[in-house]
Amino acid sequence: MSHFPQTRAFIHALKPVRLECDLLDLDIEGTVPPEIDGTYQRVQPDAQFPPRFDDDQFFNGDGLITQFDFRNGRVDLKQRYALTDKLKAERKAGKALFGAYRNPLTDDESVKGMIRSTANTTPIVHAGKLLALKEDSPPLVMDPLTLETEGFSDFNGKMRNQTFSAHPKIDPASGNLCNFGYAATGLLSRDVSYMEISPEGELLFETFFEVPYYCMMHDFTITQDYAVFHLCPITSNWDRLKANKPHFGFDTSLPVYLAVLPRRGQARDMRLFKAPKTIFASHVMNACNEGTRIIFDIPQAEGNAFPFFPDINDAPFDPIAARPYLHRWIVDMASPTDDFVSVERVSDLIGEFPRIDDRYIGQPYEHGWMLVMDPDMPYEGEGVRASGFRMNKIGHFNRKTGEEKTWFCGPQSLIQEPQFIPKSADAAEGDGWLLALVDNQVTNYTDLVILQALRIEDGPIARIHLPFRTRNGLHGTWADRSKLPKTSCSA
Numbered sequence: 001m002s003h004f005p006q007t008r009a010f011i012h013a014l015k016p017v018r019l020e021c022d023l024l025d026l027d028i029e030g031t032v033p034p035e036i037d038g039t040y041q042r043v044q045p046d047a048q049f050p051p052r053f054d055d056d057q058f059f060n061g062d063g064l065i066t067q068f069d070f071r072n073g074r075v076d077l078k079q080r081y082a083l084t085d086k087l088k089a090e091r092k093a094g095k096a097l098f099g100a101y102r103n104p105l106t107d108d109e110s111v112k113g114m115i116r117s118t119a120n121t122t123p124i125v126h127a128g129k130l131l132a133l134k135e136d137s138p139p140l141v142m143d144p145l146t147l148e149t150e151g152f153s154d155f156n157g158k159m160r161n162q163t164f165s166a167h168p169k170i171d172p173a174s175g176n177l178c179n180f181g182y183a184a185t186g187l188l189s190r191d192v193s194y195m196e197i198s199p200e201g202e203l204l205f206e207t208f209f210e211v212p213y214y215c216m217m218h219d220f221t222i223t224q225d226y227a228v229f230h231l232c233p234i235t236s237n238w239d240r241l242k243a244n245k246p247h248f249g250f251d252t253s254l255p256v257y258l259a260v261l262p263r264r265g266q267a268r269d270m271r272l273f274k275a276p277k278t279i280f281a282s283h284v285m286n287a288c289n290e291g292t293r294i295i296f297d298i299p300q301a302e303g304n305a306f307p308f309f310p311d312i313n314d315a316p317f318d319p320i321a322a323r324p325y326l327h328r329w330i331v332d333m334a335s336p337t338d339d340f341v342s343v344e345r346v347s348d349l350i351g352e353f354p355r356i357d358d359r360y361i362g363q364p365y366e367h368g369w370m371l372v373m374d375p376d377m378p379y380e381g382e383g384v385r386a387s388g389f390r391m392n393k394i395g396h397f398n399r400k401t402g403e404e405k406t407w408f409c410g411p412q413s414l415i416q417e418p419q420f421i422p423k424s425a426d427a428a429e430g431d432g433w434l435l436a437l438v439d440n441q442v443t444n445y446t447d448l449v450i451l452q453a454l455r456i457e458d459g460p461i462a463r464i465h466l467p468f469r470t471r472n473g474l475h476g477t478w479a480d481r482s483k484l485p486k487t488s489c490s491a
Contacts, residue, residue, distance in 0.1 A: 012383025042476025127201030249312030381441025
């Protein structure tokens with residue numbers, strides 16, 4: 001008999017859903033623009049079985065993928081688990097076999113040596129396939145129409161890295177999927193590789209390099225000429241794993257770096273720039289280069305923003321220092337020193353989960369959006385996100401004018417990561433819509449809202465009502481109909 005622990009990661013806003021379903025023609029309030037034609041896929045960590053440890057991490061749940069199919073103003077929903085090797089073994093056993101988050105020392109003996117992926121961080125369509133990603137594992141390939149699982153991929157034996165980041169970037173100029181993987185040669189290793197995969201799915205090259213210390217390299221970005229990686233000391237070691245402590249801990253004694261690698265360069269071509277002080281940063285908004293100068297925009301917090309990955313020396317969590325604000329970092333590959341040129345705070349909004357018009361990845365851009373926490377707004381629900389943040393607004397940032405606008409979701413709800421959709425392939429930057437899931441913590445239902453991207457303050461033009469509540473998800477992506485196969489690969 002299943003019974004989930006009544007701990008923070010499994011109650012209130014984080015209560016598991018565990019629902020696979022197909023729903024046709026969802027109830028819509030307002031009008032869905034008929035130009036929205038394609039699929040929005042997002043994923044939530046959602047453990048199918050109660051965990052082996054009551055204090056399990058939210059991030060350790062199995063990947064449950066929700067796909068919204070937009071066509072002719074109507075929306076269908078399909079929700080399926082990513083059938084990882086982990087989940088297949090546990091379904092056969094009827095119970096959890098894999099232990100603590102990223103700690104193979106806590107696994108049942110029967111699954112020792114298996115790929116531990118939960119495929120629960122980002123789903124993205126590329127080369128006619130859906131890749132379900134978790135940064136400690138190779139990509140899991142799924143059918144982008146049926147969500148049937150095909151299996152893990154190493155790109156026909158060409159990928160030597162054991163891992164594949166959950167934050168790839170598709171270069172709008174070449175169509176290449178650009179990505180990296182850390183802990184490339186084994187758990188806790190300092191080896192990393194950068195790679196690019198063609199629009200047809202062929203791995204074109206893979207470049208290995210070493211970083212100063214093992215850390216959670218959760219995100220990165222590209223510019224026209226460079227791949228750019230921020231290194232923040234969310235780190236680990238075997239002693240932590242042997243003691244069954246949370247895999248990661250924040251180490252304030254280590255510096256922060258910005259590592260810049262020429263896109264076709266080798267390890268010897270990489271520059272490591274040292275930040276003025278140790279801060280916390282996770283997701284990247286965007287970057288571009290003007291010659292040798294790299295401009296890098298990222299939400300930055302003065303202290304650790306992950307309470308579930310506590311200070312490595314057990315310092316108490318500081319929720320005020322954990323608040324992230326958008327910053328701009330600038331470094332110069334032509335500089336004779338390894339110092340930052342500048343670090344500038346560019347917003348007073350508390351924000352994370354940044355998104356842009358993806359047609360401007362790696363290029364100068366004007367518009368960005370983020371989830372925003374306004375602690376002064378009322379809240380009537382129970383529980384918060386895993387981070388402890390109450391993400392109750394979406395913010396729009398005009399990087400050229402400095403203007404900021406927000407939309408408040410109401411006192412009963414929390415918002416998940418937004419997704420931009422352009423009105424057409426050749427529409428001006430930002431001319432399109434935002435999608436975002438809004439979870440009502442009082443009624444226990446979720447709406448998928450559509451906002452005009454440059455007028456978010458006007459509120460939703462449509463609400464797509466779900467007859468259940470989604471669990472707090474991590475990331476999602478949009479696939480235009482032209483990027484999807486005409487028929488299912490498994491048909």
